[in-house]
Amino acid sequence: MLAMQYRGPYRVRATQKAEPRIEHPNDAIVRVLRSCICGSDLHLYHGLVPDTRVGHTFGHEFVGVVERVGSSVRSLQPGDHVLVPFNIFCGTCYFCQKELFSNCHNVNPEATAVGGIFGYSHTAGGYDGGQAEYVRVPMADVGPMKIPADLSLDDAVLLTDACPTGYHAAEMGDIAEGDTVVVFGAGPVGLFAAKSAWLLGAGRVIVVDHVEYRLEFAQQWAQCEVVNFKDVKDMAEHLKGMTDWLGADVCIDAVGAEAVGNALQTLSGRYLKLQAGAATVLHWAINSARKGGKISVVGVYGPTGNMIPIGNVINKGLTLRGNQAAVKRHLPRLIEHVQAGRLKPSEVITHRFPLEEVADAYHVFSSKLDNCIKPVLIP
Ligand code: NAD
Ligand code: ZN
Ligand code: ZN
Structure with a gap:
């Protein structure tokens, strides 16, 4: 089959690879119909995630048709159209029972924190992902959800990660009616965090980024105020100036490692200075x-994560939360919002590429060419 394969930092290509087989009775094989590229894939693409092996197939945001199921799978059958949350989880362990599906203990026992994720290196279990014609879906009775008849494939594929992750970010911010919410990052996750902040009762939503076309999109699509951080000398002072010198009730980090990279570039690689407190999104x-405010972090930090000003967290009495999104927990509510209009x-999808052109797709998304917000691969 044709599949995206990692060759090394900034090098991916679509080449032939053996089709996945049923390896466990609870596996399903899914023929992929849509597969997005995510900001998290860029961390892999940029070589920031350890143990990303040559030949690994990325892709944790996909929908498709069930092709075959293992002998113990009861809830799916060949022909079903499914959306598959990016988390692989067992549904029964201590953490899954608490609906902490992204922290499942059974699918990636070697890791201390994160559970299993499709196509996200061997640090997340080494499972091949869905940027391919076919993908093996473990725990097939647990994660996948049949796509309701009135939900389009384009809407469904955004419900495998970006949209629920944005919602998860807003929910972790514990937004109260009328709150001022600042979202750092106007990528798909930040955009959905902004939309979700409104759905949860925010009174004001401010989005920060430096990519002008994404800020314009945030302004128009999510009706937010926007700040281009290139125009701002001191972010905290600027945002306080916008909020009667109080600051924001809730700050959401939908950027993660990329900002560490930017801060490093600004300092031309003077790493010690970065550790002494260069401004990453977490500092901001x-x-x-x-x-008394709240910080919600869904931006992913690899080992490049830097020192956090923890003293300020304590002195200001902040609540700091973070997690990989528990996608399945949010699906019923989000599908209700979609069905109610x-x-x-799918409005964030800007580009479609045949799987053969996966290298171009990564390049365009990574370099923010052609006003790209969310690219979808079509096998
Ligand atoms: P993306 O790369 O499309 O968007 C990131 C945006 O952040 C870009 O528009 C970029 O210009 C902007 N940015 C860079 N530095 C910034 C800074 N200092 N301040 C403000 N904005 C800045 O990625 P995405 O798909 O929207 O994902 C965003 C983050 O969320 C990534 O770290 C990704 O790994 C993470 N993520 C987490 C989960 C989870 O479950 N926790 C799930 C999906 C994605
Ligand atoms: Zn993703
Ligand atoms: Zn579990």
């Missing part, structure tokens, strides 16, 4: 929050 978030996830 902690310093821009009002006293309050949310149309």
Whole structure:
């Protein structure tokens, strides 16, 4: 079959690979119909995630048709159209029972924190992902959900990660009616966090980025105020100035490692200085929050993550939360919003590429060419 394969930093290509087989009775094989590229894939593409092996197939945001199922699978049968959350989880362990599906203990026992994720290196279990014609889906009775008849494939594929992750970010921010919410990052995750902040009762939503076309999109699509951080000298002062010198009730980090990279570039590689406190999004978030405020982190930090100004977290009495999204927990509510017309996830899709052109797709998304927000691969 044709599949995206990693060759090394900034090098991916679509080549032939053996089709996946049923390896366990609870596996399903899914023929992929749509597969997105995510900001998290860029961390792999940029070589920031350890143990990303040559030949690994990325892709944790996909929908498709069930082709075959293992002998113990009861809830799916060949021909079913499914959306598959990016988390692989067992549904029964201590953490799954608490609906912490992204922290499942059974699918990636070697890891201390994260559970299994499709196509996300051997640190997340080494499972091949869905940027391919076929993908093996373990725990097939647990994660996948049949796509309701009135949900389009384009909306469904955004419900495998970006949209629920944005919602998860807003939910972790514990937004109260009328709150001022600042979202760092106007990528798909940040955009959905902004939309979700409104759905959860925010009174004001401010989005920060430096890519002008994404800020324009945030302004128009999510009706947010926007700040281009290139125009701002001191982020915390600027945001306080916008909020009667109080700061934001809730700050959401939807950027993660990329900002560490930017800070490093700014300092031309003077790494020690970065550790002494260059401004990453986490610094901005902690310093821009009002006293008693909340910080929600869904941006992913690899080992490049830097020192957090933890003293300020304590002195300001902040609540700091983070997690990989528990996608399945949010699906019923989000599907309700989509069906009621309050949310149309597919509106963030800007590009479609045949799987053969996966290298171009990564390049365009990574370099923010051609006003790209969310690219979809079509096998
Ligand atoms: P993306 O790369 O499309 O968007 C990131 C945006 O952040 C870009 O528009 C970039 O210009 C902007 N940015 C860079 N530095 C910034 C800074 N200092 N301040 C403000 N904005 C800045 O990625 P995405 O798909 O939207 O994902 C965003 C983050 O969420 C990534 O770290 C990704 O790994 C993470 N993520 C987490 C989960 C989870 O479950 N926790 C799931 C999906 C994605
Ligand atoms: Zn993703
Ligand atoms: Zn589990």
